Amino acid sequence: MTQAEHGGGLGEEFFVPGSSSFTEFLAAHRPELLATRRVLPDGMRADAERVPHGTTVLALTYRDGVLIAGDRRATMGNLIAQRDLEKVHPADDHTAVAFAGTVGLALDMVKLYQVELTHFEKIEGTPMTLSGKARRLAGMIRENLGQAMQGLAVVPLLTGYDPTRPEGERGRIFGFDVAGGLYEKRDFHAEGSGSPFARGALKKLFHRDMSRREAALAALQALYDAADDDSATGGPDLGRRIFPIVSVITETGFERLPEPETAELAHEMIAHRAGRPDGPAAAL
16 A cells, blocks of 8 residues: 555655656556546447437637637437537647547546646646647547447547747647547548538638638538538527537637627527528638
């Protein structure tokens, strides 16, 4: 037993030089605390209809940085498990992560990732680079591969503001696969069951040098198109006042758009859709 378990303070493992990774520290000393390391018994597979899944998240760059957004629906098979799930979270002051996939594992992974970045900065005395943050998240996804192969996959979407990049290119987007493959995306990207429809909408709406308002409207249009063709994605729920989460990351840091602003943009979009149900046409 460690000294901590005897009630005498920190155990000796806290005083042994090692990696600046909190995840690696837990893996070495308390692996049972890592949700991503737990695998179902051989021959067992999760029943998708009994496990809540998050659906569509997306990101796009704009004039001042990068925007990240997500719908609010979680599903269990053909049932709506939750209508107001939050899929977009700040990872630190200039980084945000959103997720599609198994909700319970995804929320645990987001919390662990937040601690991972804070722990690194405290140990090293400097923040991790954005590329380093992307590689660290890829490693955490890879640790979940066993559960992903048993039907409990998590697919995050990472965005950040990188002050080392040239002006106009500081908003960056990273996508992943279930095996921890890392891919930097240009301009925009989407993940989840409604992602093909969201990417199609963004392809026609995106243009360089968008304002924050234009980027937010494009994100809402893309999520609306995803909800229109994918039953697992939820669009704006005007009756319950549940709207997609839209956040931005700029030089000043992470900011979630206030709900009144998101609601106003959603009402404006839906009003325009009354005359054009398929949404705005692509600019020629």
